[in-house]
Amino acid sequence: MAGFSVTRRRGLLAGAATLLADRRAAAQEDAPPWMRQQGSPVTTPPYGVPSRHEQTVIRRARVALKFPTASSSGTPLQDLHGIITPNGLHYERHHAGVPTVDPAEHRLLIHGLVDRPLIFTIDDILRFPSISQIHFLECSGNTPEFRDPKPNWTPQDTHGLLSCCEWTGVPLSTLLAEVGVHPSAKWVLAEGADAAAMSRSVPIAKAWDDAIVAYAQNGERLRPEQGYPLRLFLPGFEGNMSIKWLRRLKLGDQPFQTREETSKYTDLMPDGKGRQFTFIMEAKSVITRPAGGQQLRDPGFHEITGLAWSGRGRIRRVEVSTDGGTSWRSASLQEPILPKCLTRFRLPWTWDGGPAALRSRAIDDTGYVQPPREALVDVRGINSGYHFNAQQTWQIAQGGAVSNAV
Amino acid sequence: MRFDYLAPAICAAMAVVPASAEPRHYAFGRTPTEAEIAAENIDIRADGKGLPPGQGSVAQGRDIFAQTCAACHGDNGQGLLSDRLVGGFGTLKDHNPVRTVGSYWPYATTLFDYVRRAMPFNAPQSLTDDQVYAVSAYVLSMNGILPEDAVLNAANLPTIGMPNRNGFISPDPRPDVR
Numbered sequence: 001m002a003g004f005s006v007t008r009r010r011g012l013l014a015g016a017a018t019l020l021a022d023r024r025a026a027a028q029e030d031a032p033p034w035m036r037q038q039g040s041p042v043t044t045p046p047y048g049v050p051s052r053h054e055q056t057v058i059r060r061a062r063v064a065l066k067f068p069t070a071s072s073s074g075t076p077l078q079d080l081h082g083i084i085t086p087n088g089l090h091y092e093r094h095h096a097g098v099p100t101v102d103p104a105e106h107r108l109l110i111h112g113l114v115d116r117p118l119i120f121t122i123d124d125i126l127r128f129p130s131i132s133q134i135h136f137l138e139c140s141g142n143t144p145e146f147r148d149p150k151p152n153w154t155p156q157d158t159h160g161l162l163s164c165c166e167w168t169g170v171p172l173s174t175l176l177a178e179v180g181v182h183p184s185a186k187w188v189l190a191e192g193a194d195a196a197a198m199s200r201s202v203p204i205a206k207a208w209d210d211a212i213v214a215y216a217q218n219g220e221r222l223r224p225e226q227g228y229p230l231r232l233f234l235p236g237f238e239g240n241m242s243i244k245w246l247r248r249l250k251l252g253d254q255p256f257q258t259r260e261e262t263s264k265y266t267d268l269m270p271d272g273k274g275r276q277f278t279f280i281m282e283a284k285s286v287i288t289r290p291a292g293g294q295q296l297r298d299p300g301f302h303e304i305t306g307l308a309w310s311g312r313g314r315i316r317r318v319e320v321s322t323d324g325g326t327s328w329r330s331a332s333l334q335e336p337i338l339p340k341c342l343t344r345f346r347l348p349w350t351w352d353g354g355p356a357a358l359r360s361r362a363i364d365d366t367g368y369v370q371p372p373r374e375a376l377v378d379v380r381g382i383n384s385g386y387h388f389n390a391q392q393t394w395q396i397a398q399g400g401a402v403s404n405a406v
Numbered sequence: 407m408r409f410d411y412l413a414p415a416i417c418a419a420m421a422v423v424p425a426s427a428e429p430r431h432y433a434f435g436r437t438p439t440e441a442e443i444a445a446e447n448i449d450i451r452a453d454g455k456g457l458p459p460g461q462g463s464v465a466q467g468r469d470i471f472a473q474t475c476a477a478c479h480g481d482n483g484q485g486l487l488s489d490r491l492v493g494g495f496g497t498l499k500d501h502n503p504v505r506t507v508g509s510y511w512p513y514a515t516t517l518f519d520y521v522r523r524a525m526p527f528n529a530p531q532s533l534t535d536d537q538v539y540a541v542s543a544y545v546l547s548m549n550g551i552l553p554e555d556a557v558l559n560a561a562n563l564p565t566i567g568m569p570n571r572n573g574f575i576s577p578d579p580r581p582d583v584r
Contacts, residue, residue, distance in 0.1 A: 066487050067527070096524065109438060109446050117443060120435040127434050178431055189449055195530045197523035199449065248446050257452040257513050259520035263505070266574065272498035274510070274570075275579035282583050368583065379582040383503055387580075 054079075059089055060156055062144075069097030070196075072139065074160020077288045077307065082334075083134075083342040085163035087223050093139050093161065093239060094225070095260075096195035101245055103229035106193065108213070112251035115180030122229050125215060128170040133212065133235065136164040136309045136342045138281045140238035140265060140386040145373070145406075147382050153404040154293035158392060159286045162307075164342040167233045169214030172207050175249075185251035189258075190232045190243040200241045201255040202234065206279070210235050210340075213246065236311030236340040237279045238386070240265060270381035281311035283370050284389040285318055285345070285362035296400030299353035304331070305346045310364035314338065317363040318345040324357030324393060324405070325372060331360070339365075356396040357405060450519040454564030457518065461559040462540025464547040470537050471544050474526045483548045488527070492548045495569060508549030512574055514566040518542045539563070 050057065057080075059073040072093040075085055085091075092098075103122045111117035139161035150157070181204070188207045192198040202211070212233040215222060222228040227244030234242050240260060255261065255277070266274040285308035290296055304322075308315045314337050319328040331345035345360070361370040373390040380387075393405035450456040472481070483491035483506075494504025507517055522538045524530050533541065543558040551566060552558075 070527075096527075096530065109443065111438070111443050111447070117438055118435040119438040119442060124434040128432060129428075174432075178435070191446075191449070195524070197448065197530070199523070250447070250449065252451070254451065254453075256449050257516050258449070259516050259524075262513065262516050262574075263507075263511050263520075267579070268498060268503060268505070269575070270499065272503075272573065274498075274574045276574040276576040278579045282580075389583075 057089070059092065060160070062157065062160070070095050072141070072161060074156045075163045077155040077159055077162065077286070078291050078293065080288070083164050083307070083344050084218065085165055087165070087218050087220065087226070090163040090165060090217070090223065090226055091137075091139065091161045092225050093141075094194070094244075095198050095240075098224050099194045099245055100224070101193055101229060106229050106245075106247070108230060108246060108248070110175060110179045110249045110251075112189075112249075113182035113185040113253065114251055115182070116178070118175075118179050120175075122215065125170055125213065125230065128174055130168055131171050131212060132166055132168040132216075133210075134164065134166045134336075134338055135233070135235040135340050136162060136281075137233075137239045137242060138162045138284075138309070138311075140240065140278070140281070143284075143388040143390075143392070145388050145390070146377070146380075146384055149404060149406045151403045151406055152293065155286055155288045155291045158292070158404060159307075161239070162309075162342075164309075165217045166219070167212055167214045168216035168219075169212045169230075169233065172211035172213050172232070172249075173209075175213060176207060179251075181251055184253045187252050187255050189248070189250040189252060189256045190241070190246060191248040191250075192227075192243045193245040193247040198240070198243055198260065199256065199258045200243060200260055201252075201258065202232075202241060203277075203279075204251070206234060206237065234279075236281060238265065238281055241279065265386060267380070267384040267386050269384065275384075278387055281309070282387065282389045283310035283312070283315070283362045283364040283368050284308070285360040285370060286392045287320070287358050287360050287394060290358060290396065290402050291394050292402055292404040294402045296351055296396065296402065299351050302349050302351050303346055304349045304358060305344065306360055307342045308333075308345055308360070308362040309340070309342050310362065310366075310368070311340055312368070313340065313365045315343040315362055316365045316367075318343070319361050319363070320345075320347045321359045321361075322349060322356050325359050325391070328361070351396070351400075353398070353400070355398055357393050358396065359391050359393040361391050448519075448523055450515045450522075452513045452515050452564070454515055454560060457515070457560035457563060458535045459560065460535040460539055461557050462536050462538070462543055463557045464540075464543045464552060464554055466537075467540035467542070467544025467547070470533070470541045474529075474533070475541065478527060483545060491545055498570070498573065506549070507545055508551060508569065510570050510573070512568055512571050514542070514546060514551075514568055515564055517545060518563060 061073045065071050075091045108120045142161035186204050188202045214233045230246045232243045232246050266276045268274050287306035308318045318331045320331050321328050331347040334344040337343050363369050376390040395403050395405040478488040480486040491507050494506045494509035497504045539558040546552040
């Protein structure tokens, strides 16, 4: 080193610098544009929205809309991960549109067979001890496959009237204790402040058990579509009973026989009798990937994943078949496994590139096994309309196109 | 007693919780006035409890129906944009059952309740009680359940025998899934 001249050393340093500069120039050309400039500042926008590359992940109306305010839109289950439904993607079922309710003017009246009728402001409700519970909500009209299912249906079409959120509010039991319920009270009429004054009768046992008068959803106040500023939430029961924009609870000694529990939301059986008060959403599951509308690109490893739930309690096991129900394997269940909540299941699978028929069945902690379609239709016929909870099959064709097996 | 030896432990545990943590009543909210309850108390039970004073005839209902209902339900309640209201008797076991007010609804009171709270679709709660009685009478008359000269009121509406009154199974509706 002692022999180096100053000149030579300078030359080496200069050479190294040039090399570094060249490399940096090359790096700049290779780096994506979002690494070569500052990104957007904070609070753009103040309430964050999904990436613009996710614009196809949206709710979709299920049918052509004659009356867009008395209709439904489905959650894009095939595009979601885990068990929580983002608030903006929670399914919708409105009977008279989404009312714009002023929380300062909104009141909840509790009366009827009580010792002390009471009227509450939203501020009053917010003062009570609160509870947060993660539960699914499913429309009893979800999975319209009693009649005429379509091969091009996606999970959003078949099972999209299903969502799962953390709901926060006051246990209804707390409010019932406040008003003092007469022993003769057997039913609670719940009524909404929408243009349908949507109303359902709830059995008193459910009201005392796990019903929530909810004001928040996934950490923020309810979305208008979900009942802002106040809704009833009945874990495990058919969705329409969780009355949105809740304005009144009336205790009575018999069901109120509203239109939504006589003309609608009753299940017509083959003998012409209508089953009434079919509240509980029975155990059910659906594979969300691979699923209808998707395309498998290459043979080899594919994860089969989906959702399972039961209105009676926890999911005990989910079994998956890749041969249309001939043989079954147990899927792994992702914690947490909560009662009346979606449970995510997964099964590793190697696709050989040929035809396959993917199907799942849920078993809940009562031991009930989700039935195949034939068993369900054998009992219920095809005019039942609601509470279709049969096993769902996705057909994979040679080449990887996935469709609804009908 | 099994609990005897636990008593000191329970007392000790209680001692660390202030007695005021959970009051017997929170006393939030207030007592509504009778007028406030009456303003919201719109439901009609199957036995007629809740029906308001007033009356309406089939003839009056025919005019109201033509003006406010026929655009969606059809001139004769045959269904158009919205539900069919008339007929379908004896079809509930068919491959394509027709569920109408006449063939399916178990209570006439439900018709009054629903029309009053939610119809007409473009202007809910815009009809007077007399008009709701009248239009209910007309829909029932189109179904042959009431005669053409009928006048409905709070006394006779709950007594109407709907054809499908005994057409529902409850309260053990799904033995196949239990």
